[in-house]
Amino acid sequence: MANTNQPRMSNSAVKVFKVLDVLNRNYFHGYTPTEIAEETGFNLSAINSYVNTLIEAGYAERIQETGRIRPGLSKFARIAVQILNAMQTAEQQVAGLKQRMNRG
Incomplete structure (x- = not known):
């Protein structure tokens, strides 16, 4: 039986952290949204939302020359x-x- 006294992390927060875990595997070259989707199993529109959240918070950045995403x-x-x-x-x-x- 689950302990109901402990706060639960939201499902979308867990997914954002999973995307960040993928990004942390390749600091220099980054990933395309499609590659992140393949690694996580999330759909592409969700990946774009999670990546935008990470970029806005400073935890990810888009590489201007390639458009790939890497950790901030x-x-x-x-x-x-x-x-x-x-x-x-x-x-x-x-x-x-x-x-x-x-x-x-």
Whole structure:
């Protein structure tokens, strides 16, 4: 029996994430909407809607020269920098704790 206390992600949100998972397989060359449809099993009109959602949110971009869609490189670069900064902060905190423990 399913736990009814946990919020459920909307079906369309799950599908958008599935499209993003496909896009993340090929950062540089991207995919055509038809290729994404083949990978996900979703129809082409749905793919266009999901891709437009990802583009609007900055998680995907259209390659001007080819029209193919790829992950939004600047968005993911910002996320990577945020993760790196958080890791550096955590390392500094651990180093500070070690120093205090060694003094005591």
